[in-house]
Amino acid sequence: MRIAIISDIHDNLWNLSSALAAIRDSDVLICCGDLCSPFVVDELAIFDRDIHIVFGNNDADLYRITAKALKKANCHLHGELFESEFDDKHLVANHFDYLARPMSKSGDYDVVCFGHNHELEVSWEGDCLLINPGPIMGAKFSSGRWEDTIPTFVVYDTSSNIATPFGIDRTSSAITKLQK
Secondary structure (H helix, E strand, O other), X not given: OEEEEEOOOOOOHHHHHHHHHHOOOOOEEEEOOOOXXXXXXXXXXXXXXXXXXXXXXXXXXHHHHHHHHHOOOOEEEOOOOEEEEEOOEEEEXXXXXXXXXXXXXXXXXXXXXXXXXXXXXXXXXXXXXXXXXXXXXXXXXXXXXXXXXXXXXXXXXXXXXXXXXXXXXXXXXXXXXXXX
């Protein structure tokens, strides 16, 4: 099973569109929060299989995001935490890196997905795979101010237990496989 993982869209529909085109053959989509505006749900729903969404700290209009998602049969909102089994892999998703790290050490999960810090990460904590797909929006703030960065997402293959990061070229929208 192929699971596409995205986060930190922040209303960037252009990069989201490129990512959705690249992941169209994935079996499920997980969004680790920060859609921001309700209209992002309409764009996400273009992905025609199940979409699991957790809220981030910038999803302020929860009422309208929820109302839109309820009208889309493939959109499933999970509040701040999504937990499920995919091909015998116990996966959990939330938005915050500071919650993901302790979860990865708990021994309860095979895969922990998160976002928030806008830093692409595919790493291991013991037997637990940590996946931060990085920001679809293409910016980070680690220096305390806006820094352009490559818009990224990850596709996780449950059979091989491999998470592959991808980048979106800002000018051509071309998708490239990134080195881990």
